[in-house]
Amino acid sequence: MKRDAGLVSLTILILTAVQAQAALFQGVEADEFNGTTYILAKSEAEVIVPANGSSFNLTLPIRAEMRLFNSSGGEVPVETEVQFWRGYYNYQVVSEEAVEGHLNYTIPITDQRFVALAEEGSSVRVVLPPGYATGDRLLGKAMPRPDGVIVLENRTVLLWTELEGRTLVDVGFYREDAPRAFRLFLLLLAFLAGIVALEHYVSMKRLRSVKREADEDLDGEGGA
Numbered sequence: 670m671k672r673d674a675g676l677v678s679l680t681i682l683i684l685t686a687v688q689a690q691a692a693l694f695q696g697v698e699a700d701e702f703n704g705t706t707y708i709l710a711k712s713e714a715e716v717i718v719p720a721n722g723s724s725f726n727l728t729l730p731i732r733a734e735m736r737l738f739n740s741s742g743g744e745v746p747v748e749t750e751v752q753f754w755r756g757y758y759n760y761q762v763v764s765e766e767a768v769e770g771h772l773n774y775t776i777p778i779t780d781q782r783f784v785a786l787a788e789e790g791s792s793v794r795v796v797l798p799p800g801y802a803t804g805d806r807l808l809g810k811a812m813p814r815p816d817g818v819i820v821l822e823n824r825t826v827l828l829w830t831e832l833e834g835r836t837l838v839d840v841g842f843y844r845e846d847a848p849r850a851f852r853l854f855l856l857l858l859a860f861l862a863g864i865v866a867l868e869h870y871v872s873m874k875r876l877r878s879v880k881r882e883a884d885e886d887l888d889g890e891g892g893a
Contacts, residue, residue, distance in 0.1 A: 798842070
């Protein structure tokens with residue numbers, strides 16, 4: 670019985686997490702933000718690009734699966750043509766009918782750091798993973814400085830509007846409790862360094878005492 674209850678509880682927790690994630694995606698996708706949104710996980714980012722029409726062109730440094738959704742959240746069938754040229758993949762995504770919605774695709778990220786190139790005049794929104802933050806000078810911060818920061822469904826959202834010139838958006842992120850853990854680690858290092866320094870001082874003092882006693886014994890023998 671206890672095992673069955675545990676399985677039921679685990680199932681409920683998983684469903685709740687999935688529903689919360691879906692609610693966040695739907696909320697982000699359904700709003701009126703006219704720019705590119707990056708929803709970050711630990712190892713990848715879901716990219717949401719506004720789409721209005723029946724043919725869309727994108728250039729990416731990686732190969733990705735393109736999906737088109739209408740304003741109601743329904744997926745629209747598309748044909749995708751990809752050409753590789755000088756290190757980049759050029760995508761042409763075509764649907765049978767005009768769509769007002771968004772294109773979605775996924776890109777990998779590594780080492781809790783997100784980097785994307787934004788075009789001049791564009792707007793960018795970056796949604797950090799749940800329980801993560803940015804802004805610490807040592808652990809990671811966002812460059813350039815965001816125009817706005819809000820919290821949505823326990824996730825930090827960074828916003829850049831109408832960027833001047835082509836801009837490299839660079840976001841280093843870390844767990845919210847990392848600064849405190851890092852400070853405790855530094856205190857531990859300082860404590861250990863203090864112990865080592867004290868032991869070194871005591872050892873040197875003991876060696877000086879032994880040397881002084883040995884010198885005194887030699888002086889005593891010489892006088893005799």
